[in-house]
Amino acid sequence: MEKTALEGIKVVDFSWAFAGPFIGAYLGDYGAQVVKVESHTRLDITRVTAPYKDGITGVNRSGCFLVVNNSKYGITLNLRHPRASEIIKKLIAWADLVVENFGAGVMERLGLGYEELKKIKPEIIMLSATIQGQTGPRSTFAGYGWNTVALTGIGNLTGWPDRSPVGTLQAYPDSVVPWFGVVAALAALEYRRRTGRGQYIDVSQYETTCHFLAPLLLDYVANRRVAMRAGNRCPYAAPHGVYRCRGEDRWCAITVFTEMEWEAFCRVLGSPVWTRDERFASLDGRKENEEELDRFVEQWTINFTPEEVMTLMQQAGVPAGVVKTNKELFEDPQLADQGYFQRVEHSEIGPCYQQAWPIKLSISPLNIRPAPCLGEHNEWVYTQMLGLSDQEFVDYLDQGVFE
Numbered sequence: 001m002e003k004t005a006l007e008g009i010k011v012v013d014f015s016w017a018f019a020g021p022f023i024g025a026y027l028g029d030y031g032a033q034v035v036k037v038e039s040h041t042r043l044d045i046t047r048v049t050a051p052y053k054d055g056i057t058g059v060n061r062s063g064c065f066l067v068v069n070n071s072k073y074g075i076t077l078n079l080r081h082p083r084a085s086e087i088i089k090k091l092i093a094w095a096d097l098v099v100e101n102f103g104a105g106v107m108e109r110l111g112l113g114y115e116e117l118k119k120i121k122p123e124i125i126m127l128s129a130t131i132q133g134q135t136g137p138r139s140t141f142a143g144y145g146w147n148t149v150a151l152t153g154i155g156n157l158t159g160w161p162d163r164s165p166v167g168t169l170q171a172y173p174d175s176v177v178p179w180f181g182v183v184a185a186l187a188a189l190e191y192r193r194r195t196g197r198g199q200y201i202d203v204s205q206y207e208t209t210c211h212f213l214a215p216l217l218l219d220y221v222a223n224r225r226v227a228m229r230a231g232n233r234c235p236y237a238a239p240h241g242v243y244r245c246r247g248e249d250r251w252c253a254i255t256v257f258t259e260m261e262w263e264a265f266c267r268v269l270g271s272p273v274w275t276r277d278e279r280f281a282s283l284d285g286r287k288e289n290e291e292e293l294d295r296f297v298e299q300w301t302i303n304f305t306p307e308e309v310m311t312l313m314q315q316a317g318v319p320a321g322v323v324k325t326n327k328e329l330f331e332d333p334q335l336a337d338q339g340y341f342q343r344v345e346h347s348e349i350g351p352c353y354q355q356a357w358p359i360k361l362s363i364s365p366l367n368i369r370p371a372p373c374l375g376e377h378n379e380w381v382y383t384q385m386l387g388l389s390d391q392e393f394v395d396y397l398d399q400g401v402f403e
Helices: 019-029 063-068 084-094 114-120 145-152 173-195 205-223 259-268 283-288 290-301 306-315 326-330 333-338 378-385 390-398
Strands: 010-013 033-038 073-076 097-100 125-130 200-204 240-244 251-255 320-322 341-346 350-355
Touching (some): 010 084, 125 173, 200 205
Parallel strands (some): 010 033, 125 200
16 A cells, blocks of 8 residues: 555644644544544533534544544643643644644643753744744634634624625635645645754734635725625626526526626526616626526526426536535535545444545545544553553553543
8 A cells, every 4th residue: 555645743722613733634534643632621612512423422433523533643741731741742742733723822831832842852842733823912802713714804794785794604714724734734844854943833823714705805005895695696707506496405606707708698598588677787797686687597497497497507507506415415426426425433423424525636645533432542642652551551541631
């Protein structure tokens, strides 16, 4: 079997919730040894977040935890225990990279700040993915990705013009922040390979999420236009929206940007009389009469299933896609062909699925392992990876260090 891309890289993961744990999971999928540190007294919040397998609650049964902690070894360690520092020194001496996403200052208060870690291992790399970074007037503000959706203005852009903001289905930053973290970590590892020097990586979830609003921010700087909620509308496309199709709650998204696409769109519909109306002859006209245009489009789409609409449009070169449920996504033939959902065997809940990476390396294979149960790898990590004797392991265990 080919070597994995990150074989030999060692990561200690103190993070919790979503944005931080995803970083470790992505690194682990490509072969890094990632040790997730938790405690019985302070569980990762996703362990107690629904949904649970078969509806049975339990710290090892949460789908949220499973999807962001794959390919890790799980240990428990009470960071506030007087003897925890002895274990921490061994962990840091073993590691190449430390990942955390607590609030600014928390790791320092625990004696785990970057300056302290450097005393144990000067070349260590540490990555902190806090809500608003380590410095600045709001750096100590607590929060989650949901709060960041509001702070960045994404929440204000999501919804209908005549209604209040609705935000996003999930905490959007949790989906984008980890990619920045992974790239930064790999860059720091490469820098250390060349120079022998580690460094501290300060990732601001607020700023990384603002990055995805660049066009709107530039529009304000250049034109002083303040973007607001627009529903499914787009200022430079029409028709542009999701249209009701045949069946119960079935929809298809259609987007027409260019005049060539508009002409192809009209041909798919059979060039009905309304498509030759002067009001729809240009993008400006279509935008000005968009409500009526959408009614005409839906009068056509309602006669077909969303799959039929998508196929007809795609064959004509018009962007269109079925609005899918999660069930339909899981059954999607394209994702099945790419092996996107990978079956793994979890030690408590049994067979389950993990999402694979949307990126494939032709030589270095992906190797996804199921997320660990709480403290599942304590004995193996502490004795085999960190070198504790059996008696030392038992002594620490008896004293509650692993609680």
